[in-house]
Amino acid sequence: MALKFPIFMDAQSTTPCDPRVVEAMLPYFTEKFGHPASRNHPFGWEAEGAVDAARAKVARLIGARDPKEVVFTSGGTEAINLALKGVAEMYREKGNHIVTTAIEQRAGLDTCKRLERQGLAVTYVPVQPNGLVDVDEVRKAITDKTILISVMFANNEIGTIQDIAAIGKLAKEKGIIFHTDATQAVGKIPVDAEAMGIDLLSCTAHLIYGPKGVGALYVRRKGPRVRLAPMIDGGGHERGMRSGTLPVPLVVGFGRAAAICEEVMPEERARLAKLRDRLQDAILGSVDEAFLNGDPERRLPQNLNISFAYVEGESVLMGLNKETALSSGSACTSATLEPSYVIAALGASSELAHSSIRFSLHRFNTEEEVEWVARRTIEVVKRLRDMSPLYELAKEGVDIKSIQWKAE
Amino acid sequence: MAYSEKVVDHYNNPRNVGSFAKDAPGVGTGLVGAPECGDVMKLQIKVNLQTGVIEDAKFKTFGCGSAIASSSLATEWLKGKTVDEAGKIKNTDIVNELKLPPVKIHCSVLAEDAIKAALADYKTKWIKEGAAAASST
Numbered sequence: 001m002a003l004k005f006p007i008f009m010d011a012q013s014t015t016p017c018d019p020r021v022v023e024a025m026l027p028y029f030t031e032k033f034g035h036p037a038s039r040n041h042p043f044g045w046e047a048e049g050a051v052d053a054a055r056a057k058v059a060r061l062i063g064a065r066d067p068k069e070v071v072f073t074s075g076g077t078e079a080i081n082l083a084l085k086g087v088a089e090m091y092r093e094k095g096n097h098i099v100t101t102a103i104e105q106r107a108g109l110d111t112c113k114r115l116e117r118q119g120l121a122v123t124y125v126p127v128q129p130n131g132l133v134d135v136d137e138v139r140k141a142i143t144d145k146t147i148l149i150s151v152m153f154a155n156n157e158i159g160t161i162q163d164i165a166a167i168g169k170l171a172k173e174k175g176i177i178f179h180t181d182a183t184q185a186v187g188k189i190p191v192d193a194e195a196m197g198i199d200l201l202s203c204t205a206h207l208i209y210g211p212k213g214v215g216a217l218y219v220r221r222k223g224p225r226v227r228l229a230p231m232i233d234g235g236g237h238e239r240g241m242r243s244g245t246l247p248v249p250l251v252v253g254f255g256r257a258a259a260i261c262e263e264v265m266p267e268e269r270a271r272l273a274k275l276r277d278r279l280q281d282a283i284l285g286s287v288d289e290a291f292l293n294g295d296p297e298r299r300l301p302q303n304l305n306i307s308f309a310y311v312e313g314e315s316v317l318m319g320l321n322k323e324t325a326l327s328s329g330s331a332c333t334s335a336t337l338e339p340s341y342v343i344a345a346l347g348a349s350s351e352l353a354h355s356s357i358r359f360s361l362h363r364f365n366t367e368e369e370v371e372w373v374a375r376r377t378i379e380v381v382k383r384l385r386d387m388s389p390l391y392e393l394a395k396e397g398v399d400i401k402s403i404q405w406k407a408e
Numbered sequence: 409m410a411y412s413e414k415v416v417d418h419y420n421n422p423r424n425v426g427s428f429a430k431d432a433p434g435v436g437t438g439l440v441g442a443p444e445c446g447d448v449m450k451l452q453i454k455v456n457l458q459t460g461v462i463e464d465a466k467f468k469t470f471g472c473g474s475a476i477a478s479s480s481l482a483t484e485w486l487k488g489k490t491v492d493e494a495g496k497i498k499n500t501d502i503v504n505e506l507k508l509p510p511v512k513i514h515c516s517v518l519a520e521d522a523i524k525a526a527l528a529d530y531k532t533k534w535i536k537e538g539a540a541a542a543s544s545t
Contacts, residue, residue, distance in 0.1 A: 310470060311470065312446050312447065315472050315473050315475075315476060318472070318473040330472070331445075331446050337511065349443070349444065350443075350444035351443035351446075354444075387467075387468050387469060387476065388468060389450035389468040389470055391470075392427065392468055400443060405444070405448075406440065406442060
């Protein structure tokens with residue numbers, strides 16, 4: 001099959017909608033346009049029925065016991081904000097301390113920073129060099145003022161999967177609410193809120209082949225019943241936790257996307273892991289001083305993150321970006337002009353953070369695409385190394401760290 | 409971010425990539441930047457010790473596309489200039505030529521630093537020996 005360009009391998013930033021998802025959504029833009037909170041006519045009933053069905057599908061995918069535990073939001077960022085701020089406000093008489101990790105996505109970290117400015121205390125637990133959080137470190141960070149533990153399920157850059165069940169168990173033992181940002185994990189690997197002791201769970205549709213603009217926060221109703229202060233006031237939709245007219249077509253799409261993920265997960269997981277391993281073997285087999293970031297075993301099947309020493313990430317992307325969409329932890333590719341704090345948290349040098357490239361595969365990638373991307377990446381990295389003064393120094397046997405660099 | 413055509417051209421067809429032996433006659437080397445900042449440039453000039461004219465220039469850069477383009481352009485501009493003229497190249501000239509956006513201005517600053525460092529190294533090493541030395545001070 002002929003390759004079609006550009007090839008998309010940036011599926012941890014977003015995914016294309018599955019055509020079946022779009023098909024399910026379409027009628028809800030036109031003939032089935034009712035407001036799900038209109039209780040007294042068929043248009044409302046139809047919309048409510050569609051929302052309920054979608055809610056049940058999302059609930060199944062994340063292991064919620066009761067569909068009512070699913071609160072729809074505008075996406076993962078809003079879900080995370082609602083979880084953290086909602087708990088901080090609702091339980092402020094109980095305590096003022098949050099335990100989280102250094103590698104949460106920005107929605108988590110920046111919300112914590114804001115809460116700190118408002119007087120809460122936050123402990124950012126570090127990660128080990130493989131990207132895994134030591135559950136004992138979480139335990140040690142807990143104080144008698146801790147009201148929330150928030151640890152991401154799987155990391156967006158390095159794909160590392162945390163021991164969520166162990167943290168859930170710890171949270172239960174201590175009687176502390178446990179939130180997990182599962183935006184990258186849901187739909188990709190088994191997630192079971194009930195069995196894993198999760199009290200709050202954030203997820204989003206656009207990373208599971210659904211539409212952008214809708215996500216969900218799972219809010220446990222029993223054992224314990226978690227309460228949240230809402231951030232948006234209004235008509236009291238979503239059990240009062242998130243007012244606002246539900247975007248019915250998006251919610252329907254989210255439901256359809258969740259159902260497809262549940263159905264195909266065992267096969268898709270295995271297929272993507274195989275493709276990813278192929279990509280990894282091809283690249284690591286032909287490029288020296290290329291380092292895998294994150295745990296080699298406990299990671300998402302579609303994720304591959306490699307630091308190519310002596311070449312800068314943006315320049316690698318520039319060599320490929322006409323044909324392949326990837327992403328990098330380089331400062332030049334971030335809005336903040338800082339290199340990846342996730343790679344830095346692994347204890348790697350900043351240089352290796354600048355040199356990191358993330359490949360993230362999706363449902364529609366093919367073997368041919370993987371082979372092509374591997375080959376081109378190798379070519380581009382080799383070309384850039386031929387023009388890298390650091391590679392030259394390293395080959396001459398100079399220890400780059402021994403040079404007195406003048407940082408700007 | 410979209411790159412200007414000139415940046416893309418220099419990235420795809422970098423001019424004068426390579427190295428001279430550091431102690432070859434008339435060679436001055438500048439190594440600037442820092443790996444942890446994500447850019448390092450090595451820029452070298454080879455000056456005719458009789459005439460004081462830069463006869464050749466080479467670079468190697470670790471950095472983003474704009475850093476590569478800035479240093480590639482610098483080597484192009486250096487060739488044929490006298491040491492004095494070379495000292496007058498400003499980072500703003502590079503910004504204008506490559507149409508660098510504000511976030512990439514530091515790449516041009518680094519290229520200017522690299523030129524200055526190479527010129528200084530040349531002067532330290534060769535200024536006493538060349539007949540043209542007098543004209544370059």
